[in-house]
Amino acid sequence: MNGSSSEARLITPTMLGTWLILASVPLWINAIGLYPYIGVEILIWSIYALAFNLLLGTSGLPSFGHGAFFGVGAYAFGLTQFNVAANIWVCLAGATLAGALAGLLVGLFIAHRRGIYFALMTIAFGQIFWTISVKSHSVTGGEDGLLNILRLPVTFGIASFDISDNEALYAFVLVVFAVVVVLLWRLVNSPYGRILSAIRQSETRTAHLGYNVWLYKLSVIIISAGLSGFAGGLFAMAQRSAFPDVMNLAQSGLVVMMTLVGGGLVSFWGPVVGVIVFLIARDVIGAMTNAWMLYFGTMFVLLVLFRPEGLAGAAKQLAERWRARRAAPNALSSATRSG
């Protein structure tokens, strides 16, 4: 019953623990040879990977061109800032809305597909968005990207916080991350989330139970794309620019890899674990050798071969084995008693 009681909670002990550890990062990150900006990157990519996993892990929809939504959000953040209003909330809303609209557009073409056809269509759409971003110089700046995006102050009525330095930005993104985690945790454990999970397990049965599978798939594509756009907006703000490269196929592949390495298929936290491992490996192994992807790629292959459920899945298994071993002596003694 432990599992279901945490499902019912708005805020779980795991969340609190994760937030506490993340909140302490600025205190020791320099001491271990890393730097605060990697924390910002980890949080933003975590939001993105959680949004992506709403499709892959929760609904079983393999979206391999997800970078498109992240990129659209990044450009939308900059364009909103230049053309509409230089207010952080307006810009983030613009990024989310642009991502969601892109999701709606793509979803209309792919929501009735499944499996490999779904995957191929997402790749095709990803490439289309990437090509548009490279070619439309007047809007996106083409290969040069969209520069001079500002880290806008966080405003609440008359109060205003400056987030132009990395520590302050980290604090802001951490709060945003916490809110996203709470909302997503609720979503995946709500009736809506259960239905998405049912669709993953058997689309046929779900339809025969009276659920309009197409509409559920379309809606979750829109939600996931909107949240990815939101993450893209944060990213544009963090790196003060937006480039087409986040939309290309390789970058879209990264979020898939992070999610799978972390264990997104079996765990809510899988994508976050994957992002942390990936970005730290990039910096640590990357500092030693240029061929760091070779080592990370090898690790990915080994993991897929031996632990397809990812790091979070492996941890879960270890925990279960440990619990079973602890329970075993009792079970044995009660068996002797009853025997």
Add this chain to the structure above:
Amino acid sequence: MALIEAEGVHVRFGDRVVLEEINLAVDEGELHGIMGPNGAGKTTFFNTLTGSVKPSRGRIRLDGADIAGIGPYAIARRGVARSFQIMTLFNDFTAQDNVMMALPALRARGFDMRRAVANDSALAEEANAVLASVGLGDKAGISAKLLSYGERRALEIAVALAQRPRVLCLDEPTSGLGTDGTLRIAELIRSLKKKLTIIAVEHDMRFLFSLADRISVIHWGQVVARGTPRELQENPWVKRSNLGSFG
């Protein structure tokens, strides 16, 4: 008037005709059996009736309204539930969650993203009651993939029952079961008789002859014989094909 009426249902896949012309009527409260040899079109008819196959011609009426080709989810919403010959359960879910997915109360709030399902004890209780009715009362918390074959067969029916259907369509409910398991399922279906309209495709003739009010025999994509089990035993086609020898 018949609750379900199939009229001239014709299905072709490409240039292959699978159902030539099916005419069939099922009264409210009846248990209607469908039998026939392999490849006769029984399952295709079943899929047409429940919406996953769109007929090329013909009508299927539920309570007078044409439901042919409106799709599985719309048909399910009108009160037609089905079980699957090849078991189609949510394997990562517990037995309770499998049944819960089918409850109209959950379906009614399908786009609710704010409340946790685990907080809703009414749903759990309703699901447990359905499980108890098929003899799985003590298996609620067990993952569907860990249940025995016979238990999974019972869960197949429980999920369909949880939809609170008017019409229950069972596609070979005893497929793969031994004598004991078959008897248990027969007992379960007998307890549902009169409460529901049931259409059952079945290979096990003893099973069908002992339970059904009327039986339709499908062969070459059409209904070649129909009647009560007793009438069918006298039917020359059934006699010739040796299908009714268990009477």
